[in-house]
Amino acid sequence: MKVMVGGTFDPLHDGHKALLSRSFELAGRDGRVVIGLTTDTFASRKTHPIRPFDERRQDLEGFIKGKKFAASWIVEPLNDRFGSATDADFDAIIVSEETLPVAVEINTLRKEHGKKKVDIHQISCVLAEDGRWISSTRIYRGEIDVHGNLIR
């Protein structure tokens, strides 16, 4: 099946890795994964500094290549919350707990555009050592590392 997933992936933490791994698992051996990576302009709305697109893309692609997933894949620039997901032909969108509402919105827009709704797979956020979510913001603040270990 063809699946879509998106994010800023900076830094690439264990939550992102779970999201990507599940995306490839869902796509299956003959499937395809389209990974939307936010552009620097779009990502600049975040409350903390973001590394440039090419650096983030390099880390993302390094992780995917290292895993040797079976499905084919491509990284696409994401200029807004939806990217091509409101109109492209695909089967399922993979989101985190934070982005479930965006997926529901994408299906509403798809219906308005006369497109088939897609399946939504929400993965549970990976928890840090303290039982709270791993997030880029927490890593940037120096609370946790990319694996969710508390930095003391």
Added chain:
Amino acid sequence: MKVMVGGTFDPLHDGHKALLSRSFELAGRDGRVVIGLTTDTFASRKTHPIRPFDERRQDLEGFIKGKKFAASWIVEPLNDRFGSATDADFDAIIVSEETLPVAVEINTLRKEHGKKKVDIHQISCVLAEDGRWISSTRIYRGEIDVHGNLIR
């Protein structure tokens, strides 16, 4: 992976079949599917008559056996909206567009109970010939058949 899915499955229509097939696909070869089937008491809140549990179970099991899915499976009686999903150890819950809010509620309860949240997979409802959802209510009313063909 171990997945859970639930419903009244009366009559077993193409929407139910898509939900069940996707559940087995997600569970994978070595996985397990727990199917909650509403009890007669719980199902009686529906606005139309429901066939007895044993008849519904027979149709459900007949469909699953016929498909020869790889994963192991079990049918459990479902006495309320949640069944064992608020406390059991499993990986993902499969829902339709109608029951997505129940899955989100289950994760909230799991967190309160100190249980790991599960992934949520929402499949898009299968559409009838007229572009509206296939539903048991519509079949009962005589609008469509179990495949979503309009009855004229």
